[in-house]
Amino acid sequence: MIRVRNLTKKFNKFCAVDKLSFDVDSSEIFGFIGPNGAGKTTTIRMLVTLLEPDEGTAWIDGFCVRRYPEKVRHVIGYMPDYYGVYDGVTVQEYLDFFARSYRIYQRRQRRTIIEDCMALTDLGKIRNKLVSTLSKGMKQRLCLAKTLLHDPKVLVLDEPAAGLDPRARVEFRSLLKELRDMGKTIFISSHILTELSDIVTSLVIVEKGKGVVNGKLDDISQALSKNVNLNIKLELHTPERVAESIHLLEGQDNVHSVKGDGKLIDIEYGGEQGEIYKLMKPLLEVDVPIVELSSSTHNLEEIFMQLTQGEVS
Numbered sequence: 001m002i003r004v005r006n007l008t009k010k011f012n013k014f015c016a017v018d019k020l021s022f023d024v025d026s027s028e029i030f031g032f033i034g035p036n037g038a039g040k041t042t043t044i045r046m047l048v049t050l051l052e053p054d055e056g057t058a059w060i061d062g063f064c065v066r067r068y069p070e071k072v073r074h075v076i077g078y079m080p081d082y083y084g085v086y087d088g089v090t091v092q093e094y095l096d097f098f099a100r101s102y103r104i105y106q107r108r109q110r111r112t113i114i115e116d117c118m119a120l121t122d123l124g125k126i127r128n129k130l131v132s133t134l135s136k137g138m139k140q141r142l143c144l145a146k147t148l149l150h151d152p153k154v155l156v157l158d159e160p161a162a163g164l165d166p167r168a169r170v171e172f173r174s175l176l177k178e179l180r181d182m183g184k185t186i187f188i189s190s191h192i193l194t195e196l197s198d199i200v201t202s203l204v205i206v207e208k209g210k211g212v213v214n215g216k217l218d219d220i221s222q223a224l225s226k227n228v229n230l231n232i233k234l235e236l237h238t239p240e241r242v243a244e245s246i247h248l249l250e251g252q253d254n255v256h257s258v259k260g261d262g263k264l265i266d267i268e269y270g271g272e273q274g275e276i277y278k279l280m281k282p283l284l285e286v287d288v289p290i291v292e293l294s295s296s297t298h299n300l301e302e303i304f305m306q307l308t309q310g311e312v313s
């Protein structure tokens, strides 16, 4: 549904987006993840035809953003990372204004569409409230309702969950799932991977304008969480015995690092879980008493930190 190839944008000599390529299938919730300044908003502005790429291009539902920007605008609903302020306009009037600007001129049709969008985003009860008096969470829902008016196939949302409280985030996530179930493709940016990890199906992680990782979430986390952190507690009384144990562990297959701290030893292990017992064999052969053995896999946030250097460009 979205196809991005070699997308590049420079501001003077600074390359904000650098030959970015990825694909988004239809009916996916696709995460566009990266730290501040990674080039997310710049990429999104090119996808929604607000910014001309310097090189490369993207196709949305088969339409090239450079050749057919008008067509692309019909297919996408874009929710920017900031919204303007509208004084003296109620929720319903705001939606009515945008429905007209989307050329939904028939009054009855417009009313039905607005009612549907308000019902979906739970805005019915506050339809007569002034937009300028809404809380952040309500504004977020209103902005989403606005992007749904012309029934776009693709939703492009730039950090929609920023600034929402935990309950609003949960509600927002379930709303996105509902929209996905309605057949919409959702492209959503965030700088926090774990915030999206329970809803996204695929993702690309960007840093300094470059794609660092791209693929299905399951494949990525499986490949990366293969590294297990093992902690063993030994009942040893001399530093020599500890050093000997570390030495015995270091020489083994799939052991990436061994760190000892007194009786506790940490091992970074990249092999099969079922083979962990084999690591212990040499220790048992020289009568090292193992008191405890535990393992933990890296969580998504750690994976993200591993992948990105955390440098803000």
Ligand SMILES: Nc1ncnc2c1ncn2[C@@H]1O[C@H](COP(=O)(O)OP(=O)(O)OP(=O)(O)O)[C@@H](O)[C@H]1O
Pocket: 011, 016, 034, 035, 036, 037, 038, 039, 040, 041, 042, 043, 191, 313
């Ligand atoms: N109009 C512009 N002129 C010059 N530099 C720009 C312009 N727009 C963006 N940049 C630069 O491009 C880089 C990427 O910015 P962008 O807003 O795309 O990042 P982002 O990933 O959306 O960050 P954030 O998470 O903070 O929203 C930044 O270094 C920014 O300063």
Ligand SMILES: [Mg+2]
Pocket: 040, 041, 042, 081, 158
């Ligand atoms: Mg941004």
